[in-house]
Amino acid sequence: xxxxxxxxxxxxxxxxxxxxxxxAALVFLDSSEDKVIALVESGALLWAWDLRSPxxxxxxxxxxxxxxxxxxxADATKFNPATATAAEVDSLILPHSRALLRGVxxxxxxxxxxxxVQNLIGQGLLVEATERxxxxxxxxxxxxxxxSVVAFLQKxxxx
Numbered sequence: 001x002x003x004x005x006x007x008x009x010x011x012x013x014x015x016x017x018x019x020x021x022x023x024a025a026l027v028f029l030d031s032s033e034d035k036v037i038a039l040v041e042s043g044a045l046l047w048a049w050d051l052r053s054p055x056x057x058x059x060x061x062x063x064x065x066x067x068x069x070x071x072x073x074a075d076a077t078k079f080n081p082a083t084a085t086a087a088e089v090d091s092l093i094l095p096h097s098r099a100l101l102r103g104v105x106x107x108x109x110x111x112x113x114x115x116x117v118q119n120l121i122g123q124g125l126l127v128e129a130t131e132r133x134x135x136x137x138x139x140x141x142x143x144x145x146x147x148s149v150v151a152f153l154q155k156x157x158x159x
Contacts, residue, residue, distance in 0.1 A: 018093045019049065019062035019110045028068055037061070040158055045071050046081035047089055049156045051110060053119045061158075062110055066092060090150055100129050101149055104141040117142070125152055 020028070025036050039045035040063065047064035066079045079092075091097070095105050103117040106126075120126045127148035 016095060016108050017111055018065055019051075020065050020068065021111050022061040022063070024111070025063050025068055029072060036063075039071070043159050046159065047084070048158045049153060050158055051112060051116070051120075051156060053116070053123055053125070055123075060112070060116075064089060064092065086154065090153065093153070094146070094149065097146075099146050100143045101146055102141045103144060106144065106149065114141075117144075120152070 022033060022036055025031075026033055029036060031039075036045070040048040040061070045063065045067055047067040049062050050059045051062055052058065052060040064081075067081045070079050070081050093109055094101065095109060103114060103121075106112070106117055107114055117126070121128050121142060121144065125148075127145045129143040129145055
């Protein structure tokens with residue numbers, strides 16, 4: 001089953017930037033960083049991940065935008081973070097169901113840089129597809145296996 005984007009205030013919300021950095025969550029919730037982190041750690045704000053590479057000291061916290069929408073206006077959304085399955089959330093985060101994702105698709109969905117994607121590949125946390133090599137050059141983007149993306153998200157989920 002593919003999760004449907006929630007309806008908020010009667011408008012179907014759909015965005016390609018499905019994981020928001022903590023700074024965006026602070027603005028959206030009009031809150032402090034400490035409070036947002038506490039909401040994530042307490043489970044009041046579900047579906048968050050730490051996308052940092054192993055060498056990084058500071059967390060790269062990302063929160064599912066639909067969790068933020070549901071938290072802010074619980075009775076105005078069809079998305080229930082408490083009952084959503086990992087497969088449903090994956091279908092909201094990832095732009096399609098194909099076996100390979102482009103690095104640029106992850107950049108957009110996860111709100112991260114191309115170098116962050118490359119670092120995750122270089123450290124073996126995401127698997128670059130060998131059967132389909134990416135072009136080289138300024139607009140190149142690696143192909144990454146969907147299974148490695150899903151496994152990475154499962155391991156990095158907070159809460």
